[in-house]
Amino acid sequence: MREKSKTQITLIILVLTALGLFLANRYLDPYKIRIINLSGIYVTLGLSMNLINGMTGMFSLGHAGFMAIGAYTVGILTMPVTMKEMNFFMQPIVPFLANVEWGFLPALFAAGLIAAFFGILIGAPVLRLTDDYLAIATLGFAEIIRVVFTNTQSLTNGALGLKGIPNYTNIWWSWGVALVTVWFIWFLMKGTYGKAFLAIREDEIAARSMGINLFKHKVMSFAFGCFFAGVAGGLMAGMLGTIDPNMFRITLTFNILLIVVLGGLGQIGGTIISAVIVTVMMEALRFLDEAMDLGFVQIKGIPGMRMVVFSIILIIVVIIREKGLVRRPKGRELTYAKN
Amino acid sequence: MKRIAGLLLLVFVLAMGASASAEVIKIGVFEPMTGPNAAGGEMTVEGIELALELRGEVLGRKVEIIVVDNKSDKVEAANAVSRLIERENVVAIIGSYGSSLSMAAGDIVNKAKVPTVGCSPTNPLVTLNNPYYFRVCFIDPFQGTVMANYAVNELGAKTAAIIQDVTQDYSVGLSKYFVDAFRELTGDRNSIVEMSSYNTGDQDFTAQLTNVKNKMPDVVFAPGNYGESALLIRQARELGIDVPFLGGDTWEAPEFLTIGGVAVEGAVFSTHFTAEAPVTEESEVFLAAYREKFGREANAFAALGYDAYMLILDVIEKAGSADSQAIRDGLAATEGFVGATGVITLDENGDAVKSAVINQVDDGKFIYLTTVEPF
Structure with a gap:
């Protein structure tokens, strides 16, 4: 009985979301659609990072690097052949990629798989580290990727960046991927793997003594996180139409970390909400940058004011709700918060 | 919900x-x-x-x-x-x-x-x-070519070394067109004797500069952000490299002079405009x-x-x-x-x-040198 009503609620939510997106896509202007797209991408990013940091308890700061891998994979694979010739005017592109032009779906899959591959590659040696050490190692890896992409002129066009990536990303892609991510992580966390992740987070030694293969589970969680980070990076490339290595600086990782912490470590629902709020707020607060006319006084616009206000709001939220924006009763779905 | x-x-x-x-x-x-x-x-x-x-x-x-x-x-x-x-x-x-x-x-x-x-x-x-x-x-192709012309025609350079900021698109672009034009003007494919790179935020350029010093070029073309470039030129002077340094429009910032001090005296760069000689x-x-x-x-x-x-x-x-x-x-x-x-x-x-303007640092100020018409 309870199971059935839950399925019904899930279905209703899905239908409503689809309807909302359909209406938004139809009646909103490109600016608002862009924000909605960005929210969807940040939902995917937030969840993928939460899987690694919040649910498995591995403090990783490598997200920007994996996004870069995904973004460049999609960029290079989907870009039309003539556009590639224009882009690579300094040094021609490596021959085996010169005539490649894939569809968006296979390119996104490739983006995720390559990011996951590198995730496993870096994860295998590095995941033996814990806490701060892991953070430093993954952060270093993300920087390495950025530096490599800056220097491989004939593969990534170096610092000049890529331009003219087809704008495939729309509401259906960004939120479709976000929903798949939600479903996948929810499904994963419900099963034995999820339980093992949580056990590892709570106490590694206890988990190992219960027969959980630490290495296997850590690498698995890390690889899944990287896969979705890569896909989200690809969506980002498809949305902007242009990418360059400087986009994927450490600040990008911190933006995602912010969403994860604000939403609550280990919380799926919280991450979705905080991703949307953070993205929308940054745009909604833009009026603070503008000149204000309060009738009796006129205030000259101060650029950056919105960031100040945004940070103050963040500090307040973190103080009041240190376990995340959303507080749910224990034992409910979509919550794997640390006790 | x-x-x-x-x-x-x-x-x-x-x-x-x-x-x-x-x-x-x-x-x-x-x-x-x-x-x-x-x-x-x-x-x-x-x-x-x-x-x-x-x-x-x-x-x-x-x-x-x-x-x-x-x-x-x-x-x-x-x-x-x-x-x-x-x-x-x-x-x-x-x-x-x-x-x-x-x-x-x-x-x-x-x-x-x-x-x-x-x-x-x-x-x-x-x-x-x-x-x-x-x-x-x-655009960069023009600016790079202008500086190569200046190096060959005005300074009589036969060889040049490049030190570029590999993370900045303009720096990479300028270097590429400088190299192309310089090779064509000197008619010598080996006229670029050294090509090294650094990253934005670097503080120490001794490795790159030592290489440059060993090759003894007539000029060094080092387009980059004003901060890094000023530091780079200072370190070059300390190492005893006394050839002219050429750069791009990003050098035109007061900080370039304050960070560089006496070391950047004589540095030449192309830019869009000069306050000194109204065009x-x-x-x-x-x-x-x-x-x-x-x-x-x-x-x-x-x-x-x-x-x-x-x-x-x-x-x-x-x-x-x-x-x-x-x-x-x-x-x-x-x-x-x-x-x-x-x-x-x-x-x-x-x-x-x-047209592009070429400026030089002289006595702690940017001095107008010449105007180069588009070709």
Whole structure:
């Protein structure tokens, strides 16, 4: 009985979301659609990072690097052949990629798989580290990727960046991927793997003594996180139409970390909400940058004011709700918060 | 779910923006006002605001500029431009400092068919294949070639070494065209004796400079950010490299002089503009107005911002219409527009064909050397 009503609620939510997106896509202007797209991408990013940091308890700061891998994979694979010739005017592109032009779906899959591959590659040696050490190692890896992409002129066009990536990303892609991510992580966390992740987070030694293969589970969680980070990076490339290595600086990782912490470590629902709020707020607060006319006084616009206000709001939220924006009763779905 | 519904509502509420009155002509400006590129963005906006003060009306209608911050971030730049178009209904856009930020706006203005004039993005990719993007500055290929010409013809250099900032697109672009032109001018494929790279933020350049010193070039071409470049030249002088250093427009910043001190004396760079030798009558007007408003000498970025604004207004006046499409067509046909930075003609890509200025550091000041006409 309870199971059935839950399925019904899930279905209703899905239908409503689809309807909302359909209406938004139809009646909103490109600016608002862009924000909605960005929210969807940040939902995917937030969840993928939460899987690694919040649910498995591995403090990783490598997200920007994996996004870069995904973004460049999609960029290079989907870009039309003539556009590639224009882009690579300094040094021609490596021959085996010169005539490649894939569809968006296979390119996104490739983006995720390559990011996951590198995730496993870096994860295998590095995941033996814990806490701060892991953070430093993954952060270093993300920087390495950025530096490599800056220097491989004939593969990534170096610092000049890529331009003219087809704008495939729309509401259906960004939120479709976000929903798949939600479903996948929810499904994963419900099963034995999820339980093992949580056990590892709570106490590694206890988990190992219960027969959980630490290495296997850590690498698995890390690889899944990287896969979705890569896909989200690809969506980002498809949305902007242009990418360059400087986009994927450490600040990008911190933006995602912010969403994860604000939403609550280990919380799926919280991450979705905080991703949307953070993205929308940054745009909604833009009026603070503008000149204000309060009738009796006129205030000259101060650029950056919105960031100040945004940070103050963040500090307040973190103080009041240190376990995340959303507080749910224990034992409910979509919550794997640390006790 | 209530919360999500509330959020969706918030998104919808965003839609209720200010509605534009038909009388005012709105021109959008998106520039990095915060973040690592903030200094450049601020200088540009100063120039645009000055231009607005001097000429705030066209076709009997008031002009309003709307400045939005792009946070020196690509995603934000795309959002900012989209906001200008959809919420503010601007007829034309000016921006941005930083080629990568301009490129992020490219697809959006192209799709929305809103003409955009860049002030200082010098990467050739910005206007390429985009009929709605123009710029009032020259591009890297020209600047690199100008410096190679200067090195060979004025300094009589036979060999050169390159030290580039590999993370900056303009630095890589300038180096590439300098190398091509230098090789052609000297007729010697081996005339570039050393090519080394560093990253933005580096503090120590001893390794690169030691290599350069061993090769004993006649000149060193080292385009890069003013901070790193000034440090690099200081360390070069300490190592005993006493050949001339050449660079690009980014060196024109007071910090270049303060960080570099005596070491940067004699450094030569190409730029868009000089306060010392007004190129046109418009330059004098601009310089005088700038001095009066800000109490200091103008720089190239302010001048380019000024030109971008004046060019758009000139086009609106000539077309007799503030319609986006009319402005685009007018911009594409720009020929011989007299701006503060020179006489501007836009080529088929929307890039300005105009003269470059070569400046030298002398006695702690930027001294005008010569003007190079486009070839």
